[in-house]
Amino acid sequence: MIRAIKILFILGVIGALAAAGITYGIYLNVKDRIPTVAELKDTKLQIPLRIYTRDSKLIGEFGEQRRTPVSYDEIPANLENAILAAEDTNFYHHPGVDIMGLGRAAFQLVSSGEIQGGGSTITMQVARNYFLSFEQTFTRKFTEIFISLKMEQELTKHEILELYVNKIYLGKRAYGFEAAAQVYYGKSLQELDLAQLAMIAGLPKAPSRFNPIVNPSRALIRRNWILQRMLSLGMINKEDYQTAVEAPITAQNHGISPDVEASYVAEMVRAELYDKFGDDLYNDGLVVYTTINSERQLEANQAVYDGVLAYDERHGYRGTLETRPDLVSASTEEQTKALKAHSNIVDWTMALVLATTETDATVRLEDGSTVTLPWPAMSWARPYIDADRQGAAPKVVADVLVPGDVIQLRPDSQTNWRLAQTPAVQSALISLDSKDGAIESLVGGFNFFANKFNRVTQSKRQPGSNFKPFIYTSALNQGYTAASIINDAPVVFEDNNLAAAWRPTNDGGKFYGPTRLRQALFRSQNVVSVRLLDEMGIRPTLEFLKRFGFDPAELPHNLSLSLGSANLSPLQIAAGYTVFSNGGFRVQPYLIDRVEDSEGNILFQAEPITVCDPCTLLELDQLGDVQMGLFDTPQGFKTLPVAQRVIDADIAYIIYDMMRDVIRYGTGRRALVLKRDDIAGKTGTTNDGRDAWFSGFNGDIVTSVWTGFDDSSPLGRGEWGGSASLPTWISYMRDALADQEPAYIAKPSSLVTVRIDPKTGERALPGQKDAIFEVFRPANVPAQRVLNVPITTGTSATDLKQEEAKAETALENLF
Incomplete structure (x- = not known):
């Protein structure tokens, strides 16, 4: 007996030594894969790039792993208990490994030759997720054990649980429980109830099998099992x-919804930063704050949406997507399946016409519900023939719809749903702060999700008469005045840069004869612009246009330049217009205000070129070639580069005043509806619209x-800048300028106002009844006339000021 005991003891010692040797051998084999203490404490989560407006509203997220890290203190107690009940009841008492679980794993190894899984504590799951792969092998399992033991020595239990809560995969691209709360319930962890917390606590075991969206029945069983475990462990009470x-299953696929739809903006930011950060951009948790104003972005979205749909309805209904009479008698399930097969626009719905009367239609929506579509919701639908023609206006519903038609509907405040069609036309809007070039709103097209092409930055189109203010500003710089006369009469140009003799005409074919530049601009007279450029010379004009940021190499070197034949983007045009808006200074458009890392450290802070109004100029010799200024901003005092003047203040005011007349009397008269005297602008329409x-x-x-078609098709009869794009501008500016005080371009004290003859542009005769007032720089004031004899002697500045005072008094008396 004693001998047997000795043999058993020796065998036990040998076995123990063998086990120790095997364990040590395994350790030597895997020790290079065990992270250091520093690596354990510097675990890095893959956090997606997030992009925000200036006022911290989310507009975009990029990264394969949706993740929002939380600290241990932010983990709800019920979630912690649910995780422990489901995954590792003994978490706070074991050293990182579960002996019983390891026993099962060893048995699997002996019986099958492979590790089948099981026995993993929360610590081991953290080790696997952060430092290892998911392969089921002997070596990986032992490496996991060694890492777990080391983690337990170097990290607290709370630190390990925090890593688990933030790292574990929970389906639907959600990594971590906060991301899962947002994806499945559209809420933060703190907002979830016990049933919802137990539901997501059941996901780590098998995110696909127990997914409440994909497999709700299995997910319910798993949830209730966890709740039962929590009850039996005393974590929750019976009630x-x-x-x-x-509680019912309330999970839905919420994804990560932005606060503000600005997908074109988000993509611009992503593309710009990718050049610098590469693929790390999607994992390093960078946070980008843009210059976008969230309220103005929403207003821009709505303005473009309404403008495009208004154009689309003006040109008629292109017909149903398909007609399926067989679906009318089919089951609701078959009907909705057929409807969902069609792609649609966000917030719109597909519908099947079930029956019609003279005044309404009964339709099945893709969610299975049935609604009545009233006549006002479809009365607009004259048949589309082409861009210039529509068929007769419908009189009854049967003129538009018949049972079996598959149609699109869009939300409507008056009729609930309105007959719709996906527009083919596109529109784009860009809005800038003219003092520093900050992009406050940007819409690159009607529907980013259907077409990601950004027409604000990527599309180069002819601006037409929208370009004329730059030509007229060049003329003012060369000594022309708003009263200068150009003969608007037929003319033929023989230009070596043109293919043939050119006979420019005005829209409508009408000629006005001798015309003042002010009139020519607000009437948008083409011939005057061409003759003016011909007089000034193309080369000096191209050189002058560089002041607005235009590259002469991108501009035509012939007289068509005067009619806006260059191919330019809306961003380039808007950037040029900032010079008019800020009184003559050039700024650079910018979109990214700052970039922060995942810890909130600022990696990049924009320093935009800013108009010094007001600021304290700093000494040049201390700061180099760029003039700097000290600005008082909402974020405190900042030193920023000061914008340089590119056109004189006198010229800036005169062209502004001329462009105000575009709205008062010219092609922009629709904007009078805004009832603002501080606004100015210019329409533009190219050949063939x-x-x-x-x-x-x-x-x-x-x-x-x-506004236009991507393939440059004509917009159709009656579609001009003033009808196709101005309404969108008005809609946006009505909201953007609401409650804003008038912002005029300051009138320099050097300018003088004198009475002129409206027909000749000369100084008015004393007592001339049809005389009008015009603004001039002192050097360009027309000579005084007495009867028909002009006085050619110079006019003193004192005399000019006295006459200006009289003119202003007369203007006050008029109004």
């Missing part, structure tokens, strides 16, 4: 258990709108 176990523009501004903000 809480009963309430939670009876292929591009329609309106760019307008006051002393603070510039907004440019473009």
Whole structure:
């Protein structure tokens, strides 16, 4: 007996030594894969790039792993208990490994030759998720054990649980429980009830099998099992258990919803930063704050949406997507399945016409519900023939719809749903702060999710007459005045840069004869612009246009330049218009205000070129070639580069005053509805109506709108800048300028106002009844006339000021 005991003892010692040797051998084999203490404490989560507006509203997220890290203190107690009940009841008492679980794993190894899983504590799951792969092998399992033991020595239990809560995969691209709360319930962890917390606590075991969206029945069983475990462990009371176990499944696929739709903006930011950060951009948790104003972005979205749909309805209904009479008698399930097969626009719905009367239609929506579509919701639908023609206006529902038609509907405040069709036309809007170039709102097209092409930055289109203010400013710089006369009469140009002799005409074919530049601009007279450029010379004009940021190499070197034949983006046009808006200074558009890392450290802070109004200029010799200024901003005092003047203040005011007349009397008269005297702008329409523009501004903000087809098809009869793009501009600016005080471009004291003859542009005769007032720089004031004899002697500045005072008094008496 004693001998047997000795043999058993020796065998036990040998076995123990063998086990120790095997364990040590395994350790030597895997020790290089065990992280150091520093690596354990510096675990890095893969956090997606997030992009925000200036006022901290989310507009975009990029990264394969949706993750929002939380600290241990932010973990709800019920969630912690649910995790422990489901995954590792003994978490706070074991050293990182579960001996019984390891026993099961060893048995699996002996019986099958492979590790089948099981026995993993929360610590081991953290080790696997942070430092290892998911392969089921002997070596990986032992490495996991060694890492777990080391983690327990170096980290607290709370630190390990925090890593688990933030790292574990929970389905639907959600990594970590906060991301899962947002994805499945559209809420934060703190907002979830016990039943919802237990539901997501059941996901780590098998995110696909127990997914409440994909497999709700299995997910319910798993949830209730966890709740039962919590009850038996004393984590919850019977009443809480009963309430939670009876709760219905409320999970839905919420994704990560932005606070503000600005997908074109988000993509611009992503593309710009990718060049610097590469693929790390999607994992390092960078946070980007843009210059976007969330309220103005929402207003821009709505303005473009309404403008495009208004154009689309004006040109008629292109017909149903398909007609399926067989679906009318089919089951609701078959009907909705057929409807969902069609792609649609966000917030719109597909519908099947079930029956019609003279005044309404009964339709099945893709969610299975049935609604009545009233006549006003479809009365607009004249048949589309082409861009210039529509068929007769419908009189009854049967003129538009018949049973079996598959149609699109969009939300409508008056009729609930309105007959719709996906527009083919596109529009884009860009709005800038003219003092520093900050992009406050940007819409690159009607529907980013259907077409990601950004028409604000990527599309180069002809601006047409929208470009004329730059030509007229060049003329003012060369000594022309708003009263200068150009003969608007037929002319033929023989230009070596043109393919053939050119006979420019005005829209409508009408000629006005001798015309003042002010009139020519607000009437948008083409011949005057061409003759003016011909007089000034193309080369000096191209050189002058560089002041607005235009590259002469991108501009035509012929007289068509005067009619806006260059191919330019809306962003380039809007940037040029900021010079008019801020009184003559050039700024650079910018979108990214600052970039922060995951810890909140600032990696990049924009220093925009800013108009010094007001600021304290700093000494040049201390700061180099760029003039700097000290600005008082909402974030405190900042030193920023000062914008340089590119056109004189006198010229800036005169062109602004001329462009105000575009709205008072000219092609922009629709904007009078805003009842603001501080706004100015210019329409633009290219040949055959292929591009329609309106760019307008006051002393603070510039907004440019473009409308057209991507394939440059004509917009159709009656579609001009003033009808296709101006309404969108008005809609946006009405909201953007609401409650804003008028912002005028300041009138320099050097300018003088004198009475002129409206027909000749000369100084008015004493007592001339049809005389009007015009603004001039002193050097350009027309000579005084007495009867028909002009006085050629110079006029003193004192005399000019006295006459200006009389003119202003007369203006006050008029109004």
